[in-house]
Amino acid sequence: MPESRCLQGIWSSPWIFIFAASGSAVGLGNIWKFPYVLGQNGGGAFLTIYCLCLLLVGLPVLVAEVALGRTVRSNPIDTVNDLSERRVVHPAWVFVPWLAGITGFLILTFYSVIAGWSIAYLDRAVSGELVGITQAGASNMFNGLLAAPTEMLLWHSVFMALVVLTVGQSVTRGLSTIVRILLPVLIVALLLLASYSMVIGNTHAALDFMFRWAWQDVTFEVVLSAVGLALFSLSVGMGAMFAYGAYMSKRMSIARACSIVVGVDLLVAILAGLLIFPLVFSFQIDVQAGPSLTFVSLPIIFGHLLAGQFFAGVFFLLMVVAALTSAISMLELFVAWLHERFYIARLNAALLMGVAVWSVGVAVLLSFNHWDSKLVFGLNLFELLDQFTSLVLLPMGAILLSVLVAWFIPRSMLQNEMITKRASHFQWWYNTLKYISIPAMIVIVVAGWIGV
Numbered sequence: 537m538p539e540s541r542c543l544q545g546i547w548s549s550p551w552i553f554i555f556a557a558s559g560s561a562v563g564l565g566n567i568w569k570f571p572y573v574l575g576q577n578g579g580g581a582f583l584t585i586y587c588l589c590l591l592l593v594g595l596p597v598l599v600a601e602v603a604l605g606r607t608v609r610s611n612p613i614d615t616v617n618d619l620s621e622r623r624v625v626h627p628a629w630v631f632v633p634w635l636a637g638i639t640g641f642l643i644l645t646f647y648s649v650i651a652g653w654s655i656a657y658l659d660r661a662v663s664g665e666l667v668g669i670t671q672a673g674a675s676n677m678f679n680g681l682l683a684a685p686t687e688m689l690l691w692h693s694v695f696m697a698l699v700v701l702t703v704g705q706s707v708t709r710g711l712s713t714i715v716r717i718l719l720p721v722l723i724v725a726l727l728l729l730a731s732y733s734m735v736i737g738n739t740h741a742a743l744d745f746m747f748r749w750a751w752q753d754v755t756f757e758v759v760l761s762a763v764g765l766a767l768f769s770l771s772v773g774m775g776a777m778f779a780y781g782a783y784m785s786k787r788m789s790i791a792r793a794c795s796i797v798v799g800v801d802l803l804v805a806i807l808a809g810l811l812i813f814p815l816v817f818s819f820q821i822d823v824q825a826g827p828s829l830t831f832v833s834l835p836i837i838f839g840h841l842l843a844g845q846f847f848a849g850v851f852f853l854l855m856v857v858a859a860l861t862s863a864i865s866m867l868e869l870f871v872a873w874l875h876e877r878f879y880i881a882r883l884n885a886a887l888l889m890g891v892a893v894w895s896v897g898v899a900v901l902l903s904f905n906h907w908d909s910k911l912v913f914g915l916n917l918f919e920l921l922d923q924f925t926s927l928v929l930l931p932m933g934a935i936l937l938s939v940l941v942a943w944f945i946p947r948s949m950l951q952n953e954m955i956t957k958r959a960s961h962f963q964w965w966y967n968t969l970k971y972i973s974i975p976a977m978i979v980i981v982v983a984g985w986i987g988v
């Protein structure tokens with residue numbers, strides 16, 4: 537396969553892949569979703585299972601996705617079309633990249649609304665509304681935002697416009713520079729804020745909650761949530777990492793690069809937990825509050841901090857940029873495909889997809905207010921999309937993609953990729969994917985769905 541990709545070019549340095557992939561992985565999933573899902577699933581046991589899922593499912597599947605992307609240097613849809621034309625796989629497999637793309641599309645419809653909340657909080661932080669805020673004030677502020685569809689619409693539209701403009705450019709340009717600055721600053725900011733939160737909050741209860749194992753919290757539903765969150769957080773199962781792998785230099789060991797991405801992703805999630813839970817327990821916020829957890833507890837720390845207005849502004853700005861570097865990878869699959877297959881200019885392709893995502897997003901934001909009583913299976917549209925993507929589509933996408941790589945792509949083709957530097961490590965990865973990750977995902981998904 538050629539080193540240079542036909543239409544997009546290659547990341548200029550192997551490290552750029554790590555930055556870009558970390559940019560996709562680290563986002564609202566770590567700062568917003570991880571704390572609330574941990575809160576809803578009981579804490580310590582979930583965290584341990586989550587770490588195991590990252591290691592035994594997330595990492596091998598991530599390596600598989602990136603490896604396939606780099607082997608073929610194309611977008612996922614054309615890749616599988618091409619493989620089926622060469623009779624490597626049955627034409628029915630074309631369904632898999634479509635499923636992956638649709639999953640990314642659906643995730644972006646609500647991701648953009650939540651990113652819009654972050655912009656709304658950035659706006660409030662800059663205008664000084666968080667200074668001296670109390671717990672009751674923070675709850676009222678969040679409820680006030682949910683009850684204001686016009687404001688949510690404004691920020692959702694602003695975020696989608698940013699996504700479209702960024703994806704409209706070639707993703708290899710500029711992204712790594714943003715992430716290279718963003719990631720270290722985000723980690724330092726989280727470290728400082730988490731330390732402060734542990735000083736003013738109930739650290740004992742928080743650590744006990746986050747790290748204490750309790751057998752009664754272990755059910756297949758909890759394990760399924762952990763798998764879903766691990767895949768969501770690593771951006772795996774949606775073709776996003778496949779697309780980034782397609783731009784990766786051949787010189788980099790894929791396993792090494794992916795391990796770094798997983799490590800960074802977990803670090804950011806744990807720091808977000810250490811920031812939020814001491815406040816949750818100190819200010820008696822309901823640990824099971826769900827999606828509001830981060831947005832109700834975070835303002836409290838800024839209300840207490842010296843120069844809280846400044847820190848709040850910086851933090852919410854980092855959160856918005858982190859959301860942006862994740863969101864662009866959700867659209868990349870379809871944009872790259874429209875561009876490479878139909879020669880539609882990237883900006884036009886991004887605009888087309890962006891308008892479609894935006895429209896569904898409008899319905900999502902209305903599900904927090906005007907349409908909050910319109911329920912399907914007892915869930916509003918946001919909850920439905922969130923759970924359907926995390927618990928059904930993502931695991932299905934990850935299973936099918938892994939089966940494709942492990943059972944259908946010729947082993948020699950993968951062995952030629954520099955998946956690891958040592959041949960024995962290749963065997964290790966291949967066997968883990970085949971005999972641990974895939975069976976584990978199938979068992980967990982089936983058992984979780986039937987509610988064992």
Ligand code: PFF
Nearest residue numbers: 561563564565769771774776
């Ligand atoms: N991994 C991102 C996060 O944790 O916020 C979310 C995400 C990015 C999901 C890209 C899906 C995707 F394709």
